[in-house]
Amino acid sequence: xxxxxxxxxxxxxxxxxxxxxxxxxxxxxxxxxxxxxxxxxxxxxxxxxxxxxxxxxxxxxxxxxxxxxxxxxxxxxxxxxxxxxxxxxxxxxxxxxxxxxxxxxxxxxxxxxx
Amino acid sequence: xxxxxxxxxxxxxxxxxxxxxxxxxxxxxxxxxxxxxxxxxxxxxxxxxxxxxxxxxxxxxxxxxxxxxxxxxxxxxxxxxxxxxxxxxxxxxxxxxxxxxxxxxxxxxxxx
Numbered sequence: 001x002x003x004x005x006x007x008x009x010x011x012x013x014x015x016x017x018x019x020x021x022x023x024x025x026x027x028x029x030x031x032x033x034x035x036x037x038x039x040x041x042x043x044x045x046x047x048x049x050x051x052x053x054x055x056x057x058x059x060x061x062x063x064x065x066x067x068x069x070x071x072x073x074x075x076x077x078x079x080x081x082x083x084x085x086x087x088x089x090x091x092x093x094x095x096x097x098x099x100x101x102x103x104x105x106x107x108x109x110x111x112x113x114x
Numbered sequence: 115x116x117x118x119x120x121x122x123x124x125x126x127x128x129x130x131x132x133x134x135x136x137x138x139x140x141x142x143x144x145x146x147x148x149x150x151x152x153x154x155x156x157x158x159x160x161x162x163x164x165x166x167x168x169x170x171x172x173x174x175x176x177x178x179x180x181x182x183x184x185x186x187x188x189x190x191x192x193x194x195x196x197x198x199x200x201x202x203x204x205x206x207x208x209x210x211x212x213x214x215x216x217x218x219x220x221x222x223x224x225x226x
Contacts, residue, residue, distance in 0.1 A: 004157070033213055042203065042218035043158075050211040058213060090157055099207050100146040100165040103214055105157030 002026055006091050006106035013081045013113045021076040021109050023091030030096035032074035033103065034058075034066060036087040043090065049074055050096060081113045116141040118204050120217035127194055127224050135189040135220045137178075137204035145206040147171075147180055147187040148214065152201045161189075161202070194224045 007022045025032065030051045035043040035058075045058030049068040063085060065077045074093075078085060088110050092103040121136040139145065146165045150158040162171030167182035178189045187204060204217040 031211060035216075040218065043216040045213050048213050092158075096211050099209050099212075100163055102148060102160040102163060103158075105159070107155075107157045 004106035024073045025093040029093035031094045033092040034076045035090045086113045118217035124221040130193045133191040133194045137187045148205040150203040
């Protein structure tokens, strides 16, 4: 059982380049999330999808777009990367429906923008 | 809005010492509360949770009690091991379709 799988694990971009971070879960979860983790800032929510077909902005959505491709997959796109987007990105999923249903995290994508 | 405040780290302890990591929250109503742990190079893993006042979550020797009167959910362990070295995150959530709100994390280092 793979859980939440993120690709790639590492990426280096130049300012202005674009890329898509991929995330897939095999737990039949309804909800999916993208967070970024920066030193001293904890985890900040970028976007989330409460269910297939819906997406909502989180705390720091500027510079990002998302697509909930199907129930399994939730991608994050950087259209024009900036150095401020250097971070570790985590995808997560949860069953949804109950407030005590935990999030399951992938192992992260470490992105550097030069 | 809803928020979570954790004690600042890093915290450095000797093996077998007692651990407390403080967590308080600001929220209306009764959120579910969580502790997550992140080992080096990995994603976050659920450590324990509690869903109502006076509930105690426990796992791997760690415990935390949901205290509504003090809006706290402090993490404790009676005897830490080197393998407990990680970053610990406190978090809250109101409904099943809303995201978790995380604290900033507390780094724990346990030395032999």
